[in-house]
Structure formats: structure tokens, C-alpha cells
Amino acid sequence: MSAAPRLVLATHNAHKIAELRAILVPALPGLLPEQVVGARDLGAPEPVEDGLTFVENALLKARALAAATGLPAVADDSGLSVDVLGGAPGIFSARWSGRHGDDAANLALLLAQLSDIRDPHRGARFVCAAALVTPDGFEHVETGELVGTLATEPRGTHGFGYDPVLVPAGERRTCAELTSHEKHAISHRGQAFRALTPVVVRVLHG
Amino acid sequence: MSAAPRLVLATHNAHKIAELRAILVPALPGLLPEQVVGARDLGAPEPVEDGLTFVENALLKARALAAATGLPAVADDSGLSVDVLGGAPGIFSARWSGRHGDDAANLALLLAQLSDIRDPHRGARFVCAAALVTPDGFEHVETGELVGTLATEPRGTHGFGYDPVLVPAGERRTCAELTSHEKHAISHRGQAFRALTPVVVRVLHG
Numbered sequence: 001m002s003a004a005p006r007l008v009l010a011t012h013n014a015h016k017i018a019e020l021r022a023i024l025v026p027a028l029p030g031l032l033p034e035q036v037v038g039a040r041d042l043g044a045p046e047p048v049e050d051g052l053t054f055v056e057n058a059l060l061k062a063r064a065l066a067a068a069t070g071l072p073a074v075a076d077d078s079g080l081s082v083d084v085l086g087g088a089p090g091i092f093s094a095r096w097s098g099r100h101g102d103d104a105a106n107l108a109l110l111l112a113q114l115s116d117i118r119d120p121h122r123g124a125r126f127v128c129a130a131a132l133v134t135p136d137g138f139e140h141v142e143t144g145e146l147v148g149t150l151a152t153e154p155r156g157t158h159g160f161g162y163d164p165v166l167v168p169a170g171e172r173r174t175c176a177e178l179t180s181h182e183k184h185a186i187s188h189r190g191q192a193f194r195a196l197t198p199v200v201v202r203v204l205h206g
Numbered sequence: 207m208s209a210a211p212r213l214v215l216a217t218h219n220a221h222k223i224a225e226l227r228a229i230l231v232p233a234l235p236g237l238l239p240e241q242v243v244g245a246r247d248l249g250a251p252e253p254v255e256d257g258l259t260f261v262e263n264a265l266l267k268a269r270a271l272a273a274a275t276g277l278p279a280v281a282d283d284s285g286l287s288v289d290v291l292g293g294a295p296g297i298f299s300a301r302w303s304g305r306h307g308d309d310a311a312n313l314a315l316l317l318a319q320l321s322d323i324r325d326p327h328r329g330a331r332f333v334c335a336a337a338l339v340t341p342d343g344f345e346h347v348e349t350g351e352l353v354g355t356l357a358t359e360p361r362g363t364h365g366f367g368y369d370p371v372l373v374p375a376g377e378r379r380t381c382a383e384l385t386s387h388e389k390h391a392i393s394h395r396g397q398a399f400r401a402l403t404p405v406v407v408r409v410l411h412g
Contacts, residue, residue, distance in 0.1 A: 050322055052290055084258055086292030098318025109315075112304025116256055 144191025350397025
């Protein structure tokens with residue numbers, strides 16, 4: 001018989017689940033990798049993401065998941081925030097072209113919109129909010145940012161989303177030209193999850 | 207022989223030229239309608255609109271036109287500013303879909319992006335900056351706003367751009383369901399040009 005799940009993640013992305021397992025399992029004696037599970041494994045429904053900020057969306061996803069499963073739940077919301085667009089695409093990053101999850105269309109649209117904008121006005125940042133919510137109502141959110149500038153053409157094959165156009169400050173490569181290891185070391189998501197990890201450990205340990 | 211031009215407008219839109227003539231000519235004895243001309247009539251080149259705000263774009267268009275023609279020049283820049291998009295589309299309103307001037311595509315994209323956003327979070331406003339620049343360096347800018355909310359479907363056949371989705375505060379109709387007369391009485395462009403008119407009159411009178 002397998003060990004009972006102890007933490008549920010609001011994602012269906014196997015890579016994200018593996019990533020959080022890799023952070024949490026070494027940090028928490030007695031936690032088995034298979035005790036960190038995805039929402040789909042528990043049959044949890046997907047909530048409507050109708051928040052107006054990354055933090056609101058991360059919290060509402062984690063709250064819904066904790067309520068549906070009775071387990072501590074971790075959720076994140078992230079996206080690209082472009083200076084001359086006043087922070088947009090922001091929470092609309094994944095559906096910027098109107099087609100949800102169509103990375104190529106979203107990225108092509110953004111580059112077309114900004115085609116007349118030159119350096120030094122192409123500043124942008126990736127933002128991530130990561131939330132932990134427990135069934136008894138404990139809530140904690142951490143955020144991370146990766147500041148950079150937008151390239152005029154996509155470059156690189158790693159990563160996903162807007163990675164091929166964001167050049168981190170101090171770098172010449174786009175996020176899609178960094179190795180996975182390099183990217184996680186500086187990324188918005190890496191920062192937010194590293195900050196959230198000790199809080200998750202305390203909750204699971206208690 | 208026709209009277210020499212006295213004021214040039216940075217537009218190729220015959221309707222906009224007629225509109226400003228209709229405001230200016232009654233206000234300025236001795237001014238003939240044909241003395242208010244469009245940039246194209248004088249062969250003036252179109253500048254690159256690389257400003258980051260409506261005011262910057264209006265000023266750079268008027269400056270370029272005054273320099274090219276040696277006449278007092280009026281230019282405007284306007285667009286739609288959506289609250290949950292942090293003010294975007296803003297200066298990118300006319301090319302939001304990546305296809306410059308494709309009103310239907312721009313509007314369809316905006317509605318798709320905001321499809322999960324419900325009242326009371328669909329606030330938006332039209333913004334207009336209208337600039338007067340003279341060849342000897344006098345500059346003046348006025349702005350106007352029309353505040354409202356975004357409908358979920360286009361309605362109405364008048365106007366252009368995002369008119370079919372903006373419902374002005376206190377109205378139940380979209381701007382495209384208002385008559386031209388009703389719209390100009392409250393519009394961002396109407397407000398900005400009415401505020402600029404006495405300044406234009408002083409410059410032409412002096």
C-alpha cells in the first residue's frame with residue numbers, strides 16, 4: 001500500500017511536480033516523493049482563475065485545492081509583466097493572443113505589439129506568486145521576480161512561454177538559451193518556491 | 207488663387223479635418239475653411255510614433271509637422287486604456303492585434319483577453335492628447351478622457367476603433383450606439399479639442 005499523500009500541488013505539469021519534490025524531499029525527513037502529488041491525481045476540479053493579480057490567483061487556486069482535498073495545497077501563478085504595457089500581459093500572459101496556452105501565438109503577438117519600441121524602453125520581468133494554504137485556514141504567499149529586457153526576436157529552445165524573448169539583466173542570452181539549471185537558479189518561480197519551502201516544511205512537520 | 211494655409215493637422219482623415227474646421231472657423235473671424243489643411247495636402251512625411259505616452263506621441267507628431275511645413279500644427283494621439291491591463295492597450299491601441307489599423311481584430315483580441323473578467327472589473331477609458339506646436343517653438347497639450355466600462359460583445363455601428371465595446375459611465379449604450387453628435391459632446395477627443403481651440407485661436411490671431 002502506498003503512503004498517503006501529504007501535500008497537493010495545483011498543477012498537472014509533471015515537470016513542476018518533480019521540481020517541487022526535488023526541493024522538498026531532501027528538506028523534510030520522512031517525506032516520500034510520492035506523497036507530493038498533483039491535483040489531477042486526486043481528482044480535484046480546476047477553479048476559475050478570476051483573480052486580478054498573481055497573488056490572488058495563486059491563493060484562490062491553493063484555497064480551492066485545500067478545500068477539495070483536505071490536504072495542504074501549493075499553487076503558483078506567474079507571467080510576464082512589460083513596462084511599457086503598464087504590467088500587461090500579467091495575469092493574462094497565458095491567453096494573451098486569446099488562445100489559452102498557445103505560447104507561439106502569445107509571443108508573436110507581444111513582439112508585434114512592441115515592434116516600434118526600442119531599447120532602453122523594452123524592460124520587462126517575469127513574476128511568480130507561490131501560495132501555501134492548509135485546510136484549517138493557514139495561508140502564506142511568496143513572490144519572485146526575474147527582471148530583464150525583451151529581445152526583438154525569439155532565441156533558444158529551452159523553457160516555455162515567453163522564455164525565448166526575456167533576456168535577464170546582466171545576461172546576453174534569453175531564458176530559453178539558459179540551461180534548466182541556470183534558469184531555476186535565478187528564475188521568478190525558483191525564487192518564489194525557495195522562499196515558500198521552509199514554510200511548507202514547517203506545515204508538514206507540525 | 208486660393209488663400210494660403212494657416213494651420214495644418216497631422217491627420218489624413220477627412221472627417222477629422224472637417225470636424226476641426228467646424229470648431230475653428232466660427233471661432234476665428236477671417237479664417238477660411240480651406241486654410242485648415244491635412245498633412246498630406248502639404249506633402250508632409252509621417253513621423254515614427256515612438257513616444258511612450260499619448261502626450262509624447264501627440265507632441266512629436268505636431269513638432270515634426272510644424273518643422274516640415276513652417277505652419278502651426280495640431281496633432282492628436284488617442285486610445286483605449288483598460289484598468290485590469292494597467293492602462294494597455296494605451297498607445298498600442300491601433301495595433302493591439304499586431305495588425306495596424308485592423309479595428310475588428312484589435313477589438314476581438316481585447317474581448318478574448320478579458321473573457322474571464324466580470325463587472326465590476328471591466329473599467330476602461332478612452333484617452334486623447336491634442337497638441338499644438340508652432341514653428342517658433344510654442345507648445346501646448348490638452349487631454350480628455352471618456353470613462354466607462356467594457357461590454358462583453360460589440361454593439362452598434364457608428365464610430366470606429368473600440369467604440370462598439372465602451373459604455374460611457376451613466377450610459378447603457380456603447381459609443382458606437384451613440385449618434386455622432388452625442389459622442390462628440392462627451393468624447394475624449396471632443397474634450398481635448400475643445401480645450402485646445404482657444405489656444406489655437408490665440409496663435410492664429412496673433
